[in-house]
Amino acid sequence: MSKVTFYYGTMNAGKTTLLLQAAFNYKEQGLVPIIIKPSIDTRTGTDASIASRVGLSQPCLLLGPDQTISGLLLDLAEKPDIVIVDEIHFLTAHQAKDLLNHAVMHDQAFICYGLRNDYKGQAFEASSILMANADSLKEVKTICRCGKKATHVVRYFENGEIDLGFQQIQIGGNESYRSMCRVCHTHTLQRGTI
Ligand SMILES: [Zn+2]
Known part of the structure; x- marks a missing residue:
């Protein structure tokens, strides 16, 4: 299935916890998830893992700025059932388009998580490409101090x-x-x- 789902939200909305839960759910069903994150994110160190604020963590593949997701996936011995991409907003436009193309050409399902906009209210390039093209958009909600x-x-x-x-x-x-x-x-x- 070539479906691309984009879970977007603002910071501290719990996107990483949702991502780790999704990976766990696939594994529990006997399916093989692969988690990828851009290597620009160094918050969890260089050990290539994803950690959420509630203390869960999972190993992942790192995507360098000059690599593509299709390149990473085609190097794997086995095609994953689902590819889960964290911090999608840090991808380049080229990497985001490669992801969308790979989904179709290799019948690969993706779930992507990321921010819609930066702190000035401007769109991240990769996020806007996903907003425009993903098969399914899902908002991850959190609350402002005023309650909205x-x-x-x-x-x-x-x-x-x-x-x-x-x-x-x-x-x-x-x-x-x-x-x-x-x-x-x-x-x-x-x-x-x-
Ligand atoms: Zn407010």
Whole structure:
């Protein structure tokens, strides 16, 4: 089955926990899942695993910036039943299109997880390609501090100032992130403090 499903949401919505649960469910049914994540994400170190905030973890394959998902998959001895891709927003446009193409050409099902937009409210390129082309879109919801659904994220420093410097892909550092609804996001960016 060539179905591509995209679970999108903002930060801290529990996407990684859902991903690990999905991998577990496939294994429990005797099926073979493969988890892939872009190697740009170094939060779990270099041991190639995915860890969620609630303490679960799974080994995974790392996708380098110059590799393609089809390249990784065609190197495997056995075709997986499902390919689960984390942090899809860190893929390049070329890698996202390769994923969509591979799904059709090799009748391979994918479940992808990632952010829809960055902290300035701008789309990630790979995410917008998935939004435009995935067979199924599923929103992973979390709540803003005002109680509405959070759809945006802000990045702020320890002193509470909002980080307005623009670098879409930045991992680690001294910033923190908070998910908000679009109304609180707009007011917070204008105010300049969390
Ligand atoms: Zn709000």
